[in-house]
Structures are given as structure tokens and as C-alpha cells.
Amino acid sequence: MPNLTVKTLLLARHLLPISPSNTVLDDHGVVVENGRILAIDSNHSLLKKHPEAVQVDLRHHIVMPGLINAHGHLAMSLLRGLGEGHLIDTWLREVIWPLETRFVSPDFVAAGTRLAIAEMLSRGVTTASDMYYFPEVTAAIAAELGFRAQIAFPVIEQRNPYSNTADECIHRGVELNDAYRTAKTIHLAFGPHAAYTVPKDTLIRVFTLAAEIGIPIQMHIHETRQEVRNAHEKLGSSWIEYLDRYGMLVPELQAVHMTSLTPEEIQRVAERDVKVIHCPYSNLKLNSGRCPISDLYSAGITVALGTDGAASNNALDLLGEARLAALLANDGTENPSRVTSEQILESATLGGARALGLEAETGSIESGKAADLIAIDVDNPGLQPLFDAHAQLIHTAAANQVSHTWVEGKLLYENGSHIGLDVNEVVATARTWRDRLST
Amino acid sequence: MPNLTVKTLLLARHLLPISPSNTVLDDHGVVVENGRILAIDSNHSLLKKHPEAVQVDLRHHIVMPGLINAHGHLAMSLLRGLGEGHLIDTWLREVIWPLETRFVSPDFVAAGTRLAIAEMLSRGVTTASDMYYFPEVTAAIAAELGFRAQIAFPVIEQRNPYSNTADECIHRGVELNDAYRTAKTIHLAFGPHAAYTVPKDTLIRVFTLAAEIGIPIQMHIHETRQEVRNAHEKLGSSWIEYLDRYGMLVPELQAVHMTSLTPEEIQRVAERDVKVIHCPYSNLKLNSGRCPISDLYSAGITVALGTDGAASNNALDLLGEARLAALLANDGTENPSRVTSEQILESATLGGARALGLEAETGSIESGKAADLIAIDVDNPGLQPLFDAHAQLIHTAAANQVSHTWVEGKLLYENGSHIGLDVNEVVATARTWRDRLST
Numbered sequence: 001m002p003n004l005t006v007k008t009l010l011l012a013r014h015l016l017p018i019s020p021s022n023t024v025l026d027d028h029g030v031v032v033e034n035g036r037i038l039a040i041d042s043n044h045s046l047l048k049k050h051p052e053a054v055q056v057d058l059r060h061h062i063v064m065p066g067l068i069n070a071h072g073h074l075a076m077s078l079l080r081g082l083g084e085g086h087l088i089d090t091w092l093r094e095v096i097w098p099l100e101t102r103f104v105s106p107d108f109v110a111a112g113t114r115l116a117i118a119e120m121l122s123r124g125v126t127t128a129s130d131m132y133y134f135p136e137v138t139a140a141i142a143a144e145l146g147f148r149a150q151i152a153f154p155v156i157e158q159r160n161p162y163s164n165t166a167d168e169c170i171h172r173g174v175e176l177n178d179a180y181r182t183a184k185t186i187h188l189a190f191g192p193h194a195a196y197t198v199p200k201d202t203l204i205r206v207f208t209l210a211a212e213i214g215i216p217i218q219m220h221i222h223e224t225r226q227e228v229r230n231a232h233e234k235l236g237s238s239w240i241e242y243l244d245r246y247g248m249l250v251p252e253l254q255a256v257h258m259t260s261l262t263p264e265e266i267q268r269v270a271e272r273d274v275k276v277i278h279c280p281y282s283n284l285k286l287n288s289g290r291c292p293i294s295d296l297y298s299a300g301i302t303v304a305l306g307t308d309g310a311a312s313n314n315a316l317d318l319l320g321e322a323r324l325a326a327l328l329a330n331d332g333t334e335n336p337s338r339v340t341s342e343q344i345l346e347s348a349t350l351g352g353a354r355a356l357g358l359e360a361e362t363g364s365i366e367s368g369k370a371a372d373l374i375a376i377d378v379d380n381p382g383l384q385p386l387f388d389a390h391a392q393l394i395h396t397a398a399a400n401q402v403s404h405t406w407v408e409g410k411l412l413y414e415n416g417s418h419i420g421l422d423v424n425e426v427v428a429t430a431r432t433w434r435d436r437l438s439t
Numbered sequence: 440m441p442n443l444t445v446k447t448l449l450l451a452r453h454l455l456p457i458s459p460s461n462t463v464l465d466d467h468g469v470v471v472e473n474g475r476i477l478a479i480d481s482n483h484s485l486l487k488k489h490p491e492a493v494q495v496d497l498r499h500h501i502v503m504p505g506l507i508n509a510h511g512h513l514a515m516s517l518l519r520g521l522g523e524g525h526l527i528d529t530w531l532r533e534v535i536w537p538l539e540t541r542f543v544s545p546d547f548v549a550a551g552t553r554l555a556i557a558e559m560l561s562r563g564v565t566t567a568s569d570m571y572y573f574p575e576v577t578a579a580i581a582a583e584l585g586f587r588a589q590i591a592f593p594v595i596e597q598r599n600p601y602s603n604t605a606d607e608c609i610h611r612g613v614e615l616n617d618a619y620r621t622a623k624t625i626h627l628a629f630g631p632h633a634a635y636t637v638p639k640d641t642l643i644r645v646f647t648l649a650a651e652i653g654i655p656i657q658m659h660i661h662e663t664r665q666e667v668r669n670a671h672e673k674l675g676s677s678w679i680e681y682l683d684r685y686g687m688l689v690p691e692l693q694a695v696h697m698t699s700l701t702p703e704e705i706q707r708v709a710e711r712d713v714k715v716i717h718c719p720y721s722n723l724k725l726n727s728g729r730c731p732i733s734d735l736y737s738a739g740i741t742v743a744l745g746t747d748g749a750a751s752n753n754a755l756d757l758l759g760e761a762r763l764a765a766l767l768a769n770d771g772t773e774n775p776s777r778v779t780s781e782q783i784l785e786s787a788t789l790g791g792a793r794a795l796g797l798e799a800e801t802g803s804i805e806s807g808k809a810a811d812l813i814a815i816d817v818d819n820p821g822l823q824p825l826f827d828a829h830a831q832l833i834h835t836a837a838a839n840q841v842s843h844t845w846v847e848g849k850l851l852y853e854n855g856s857h858i859g860l861d862v863n864e865v866v867a868t869a870r871t872w873r874d875r876l877s878t
Contacts, residue, residue: 078824080823080824080825080826080831080835081825081826081827081830081831081834081835082826082827084779084780084827084830084834085779115820115823118820119820119821122820122821123821123836281766284766284767284770285766285834287769287770287771287772313834314830314831314834314835315821315834315835315836316821317821317835317836320836324763324766327720327723327724327763328723330726331723331726332726333726340523340524341523379866380866381554381557381558381561381862381865381866381869382558382561382562382754382755382756384519384554384866384869384870384873385517385519385869385870385872385873385876386519386520386873387519387520387521387873387876387877388520388521388523391520391523391753392519392520392753395520395523395724395752395753395754396519396520396753396754396756397562397754397756397759397836397838397839399836399839400836400838400839423820426820427818427819427820427823430820430823430824431823431824433824434823434824434825434826437824437826438826
């Protein structure tokens, strides 16, 4: 199976371009060259127009844009499922943070990032956003593996294994952005943890610099009911209002979680064109609250999906995340058609690209975009009969059947095998870390 | 890889016997002969005690009892994902029932049952309960494939493609029970649809006969909020109270769905030892209501899990069902430790066996039980590191990694291939039905 550098035809059974929306093109394909999408056409026309091109037979497959995991902490895959059964506060304070203080290092981040990318490629994820310590390690590994990543570098006030001050974080992050300015698949962003952990002056500096440099900001906002309650006690307003007061509700803000929103807050977020990243599994598992995406869609807000870290998920399965988002969005409304499979799939792809400011590059199958593509083999008892491709992707275990994953036209996963990534070593290293973390 | 008729050792990395509960035995295995479990021991001891036995190396695997899908309509897999977006009432009346009236036949049931069993075997399900037209077809196919099934034969008043009267249904069901009395993997039950569709006199006859013959009764009870509201309008009491009034709340009753329960009803169900079968995906997708399993566990009620039919799920992925059950059970309680992964896994196995009255045969790895066993390959980036085997099974996409499925010691699925079932033909037949159903 070739990389998509030479002119190649992907001949699909069902092509889901995502843009235009709600579209399934049967017996259509894509022609790709130098890692870019040239055109979409019927398989018949493609074969007639490009007889010289390499052919990839995906005539038992759905072909669609790669999935975009818009929020995560990749290296936390090494902490998969640690501290089961805690609420978020004790989980962080008693389990996760003490382990991170003891163990996080460039080696830890390298091992965890490789593990996370290996898992995501096998589940059809072509782009992920990361927010973690040692972002230069994550960036280097994503670049080496050819994976598309937004590296939201951390901005942390307290001394930690990675940094001593927020100033140092900002300085190192800006340098990292310079280093990857021309990289095709590495995109930088500021990653201040949250409004309740990063002081106002630091946040102002972050937003000012981000606007100057022209990169986005990703931040946890309204993760838990408690966080929202605390804001009212501490500020006499919500965090949304607080951020707006200082001009921080901007289109470049990627607001992660956004549970417990009032109608007025939703209105304000819509007016400011803030992007929302919904992590339903983590929110539900940690019992943090519910993000009202049905109302966000109605207000015209861009909604992306994220798995959050594997420590609170415990998988990086974006189609599984989309399934849960679809189920929860209609829960209790007595109208299950309110949010559709098509909307949720758009959030899992183009919505993610828009949220990360990457919609010119990825998120849909359109001429000129990068060939970030996946194929799903539907020739399988769990995916037949197939009446509705969008619903089938959301409501069956379709991630199980991802057969091909390309990023920028480079084939990174095919039928159970990773290309350019030694999975045995990745798994063996994860096992070694398990033993160290368990002591 | 051998069938487990000759003496065979399954040497596992992690053995989850389910009984005793909350137990993970590292580097332990099972010795099996003639389709029965002889003993559990450390791999080391097993090798020493049984040097002559065939060895199956599962030292990168979790080995556990096969999953039990305690409620479904197998042949409905042919209607997978039809009528997306409807509430249950319009979905049944406008989409499903008209199609069934037109298309259901012995051929339809045969094709749908094969499809469902093929999917379930690949996801580690070794036992399923069915409730559908032409139960003799379903029974014959399950028997032919070596799959364990409870056939809850329908009892329907109205004329339909299968039967003309309830009397006829009962007569044919009782005959079917006689025919399979000595079959190892086929277990009969009465399957009256619901208290609101089957008249009282017919129900009384069903429960009387069931007690005489000694087989269980599976019935939809409290599937939707509307059903519960209707009962109060029609009877001045709930369906639970109505059933109790006529002596129908018995230990042999498998009550499916059980949403919108009051504390008094839960108490009564507990006292009568009625079994509850929870179908969270179908309930959430059709927005029917919530079954309060956390309270059911607290009351000591046996809880099993079911996928319901693929038309409202749309997968027959019992581990996925278990994951959703775990997430929903703790939703909104601010105490995510209330229901544990261990409890949910027990419901997915031994709870299912208890509900179906099959706990002497299956549901746990104990000496004397049938070798209904599955192996899950954890040597995979999505399942490493592994700190907590129970949580890993619930909270990752572990069904993806089912490597072996045995029923009564017979190997029916191994590493992506079905044994004794032509998957290409099953899938091709499903595609043919898609074309017929779409006209």
C-alpha cells in the first residue's frame, strides 16, 4: 500500500466528505498527490481521468477525514485507569499529581506520547491536541511519527518537574513555536491550565502574546460544578464573565469541558465565537457535570470532541467519544432527533479542525486540504447491513474496523500494523513504566 | 488451536474467575476437559500436574467467563440502525413493525440470527437471550453453531407473520421446549412481550405453565416513562403492582428494562427475587428512561445486562453495554465509586447467568461449569499499561481485542476468524437483505 505522494486514487464504497454536510457519496473516491487532496469524483470517472495513478481498492470501506481529538494529555496514557473510583478533586490531589511529581520526565513523556499516538492511529485519529509537561518532547515525537498535533504548551505558576515559573513556561513555549513554524504537522498553542489556577496577570500576558504571535489558546473552563460554584463565591461572577471582563473570550480560545453553562453564558460564548471542546467520557466518569452541546449547536457554536487523558477515560477512542456525545446530547429531551449522527461526526472532524484553527488543512475531504484520511472496513458482521453510514459510524463499534490511517498522505497504520512505529517496543516500555509507577 | 475436549491448559496472564468476586489471579490458568472446567491453579502448578495436557499460551491475555447478553432480538440485526432519530413509539409503529410485517420469515430470522451470533462471538459473547418470531429457527441455528442461547419464545395475541393466536404461540413454544430438553446449549423460556400488550388471562396462563414446566419467563417491563404513566391511568397502579397482584413477580421472571422505578417497587422486586435485565444503550438511544441499577445493587437484586436488538443499539457489544452501564450508574451522584467496574463485570457474566437460571452452567470460571470462556489480548497500545484488569475491561475498547471465544469448550472464534461459520456468506446475505428492505 503506497504513501500518497505519487498520484493515487482511493476508490471507496462510501465517501463521507463531511463538507458538504450530511453527504454520503456511494462509489466515489479521492485523488491524492504529494500528501494533498486534488479532487473527489465517482470511482468510474477517477479511473477514466487518471489511468496512470496508483489505485487503492477501498470498495468495501467508508473513507472519511481523519478524526480530530481536540483535547488530551497524551503522556498520561502511562497512567491509564489509575485511581479508579475517585471524584476529580481527590483523584488529582491524591493519585495523579503525586505520581506526576515523582515520575514525570522527558522519558516518561516520550513513552506516553508514543503509546497514545499508537493507540490513536489504530482508532482513526489523525490529529490530537496535547497539553502536558515537556511539550518539546511531545512535539518532537509527533513530528518524527508524522502525526498531526496541536501542542498546547503548559503555562504553570508553581514549580514542577518541567518548569519553575510561568515566565519560564511562556519563554520555552514561544521558542518551541519558533522552532516548528514551518513544520507541516506540528501546530503550537498556549495551554494555561485554568482560570482558577493561573493568576490574572499571567493570563493577560498569555492572551496578549497569543494574539501577537497568532496562535490559539487552549484552557480548561468550567470543568466541574465545584469550579463553577467556587467562582461565584470567589469572584461574584462566573469564570465566563471573568474571562470576558479581561477580553479573553476570543475566537482563538479553545474552551475545554464547559459544563454547567447558563443560557446567558452560551449566548456570550456564541457572540465571541469561542470554540468549545466537549469531553463527555471524562466528564461523566469523574462526575464533573454535563456540557449542553445540543444548546451549543443551536447557538451556532463550533463544538469539537476530546478524549481528555487516558487516566480518566481510559481510551483514546474518538468514535467512542462521539457515540457517548450523541447519546448524552439527547438524554432526557424526549426528542432523540435533536442532535444527529451527522452533527456529531462533523464535531469529530471538521468541528475539531475549526476549533484548533486548522480548517484550511484538515477536517474534511476537500480539494487542497491535506490527505488526513481514514478507511473503515464495513465488510464485517458488526457493520452490516449498512442503511445509514453516519449512524453506523456513531452507533456501532466502528473504530474496531479502522483499516487505514493516513496523515498528510503518509500511511501510518494499515490493517492492524503500524508503519514507522515499533508497537512491540511501545507496549514493552509501557509495561516497564507500569512496574515503576506501581512501586 | 484445539477445542477443549481433550484435556487442555489455558495458561493466562490475568485470570478473572468472577466468582469469587473482585479477584484477579495473575499467572493462573484453567484446566479443561470434555467442554467442562476441571480446576483453576497457577500456571506453574498446572504445568507440573498435567504435563500431558495440550497447552494454550494466553500469557499476554485476560481469560474470563464468556459475556452474557441477557436480552436481545437477534434477527433484528438485519434492521441495524433503521429509523434513526425516532422516539420508541413512532420508531416501532412507523418503521419497525411495518417492515417486520412485510419481511419477517424463517429466512429473515435465519439470516439475522447468523449475523448476530457472528458479531457476538467476535465481541466475546458466549450466551444470548433471544425474543423473536420463528424461535424454532433461532434455536436450530444457535444449536448448529454451538452458541449458548436462551430462546424466549414469543407469546403474541395478534396475528403476525409467525402466529395467529397466543394459544398457538404457547403450543409451539412448549413443543420447542420438549425438542430441546436435552440440548446442552439451548434453553427455553416464555417470552410474552409486555404486560400492556398481553392480556391478563394469557399472562396468567403463561406464568402457570412456566411454573409447571420449570422454565423462566422473560418480559419487557417498564420500558418507557410513557408505559409507566399509562399504567397509572389505566390501572390506577404501576405494572409492578399489577403483576404482583396476580402472583407474577417470581424468581423466574426476567424483567427487562425496568426504568422509572420507585423505592417501593425496588423493595418489592427485591423481596420477590425478580431478576432485572438492564439495557442502557437502547434506553438512552430511544430516550425511554433510566434503570436505577445502583439502587438495585444496594437492594441485593440480580442485575444482568442486555444489548436489546441491533435496530436500537446498533451493536451487540456487551462490554460496550457494560461501559455505558458503569458510566450511567454513577451519573449525578457525586460519588463515582458507588458502582464499581467489578460489579458491572459480574452483571455482564455471572449476573446474566443467574438471571437466565443458568448459573450452574456458565457465568464464572468454577470447577464443574461449562468451558464458556474468552481471552482478551492485552498486548496492545490501547490496553497498556494495565493497573486494574476490571477497570481496563470496562473503560477501554477491550472488546476490540477479544482473541478467543469458546462455548462448552468448543472454539468458535480465534483472532479475527470464525470457526464453523462462513462470515463472508453471512455478510453477503445481510447485504442482500439490505437491498430488499430498502425497496
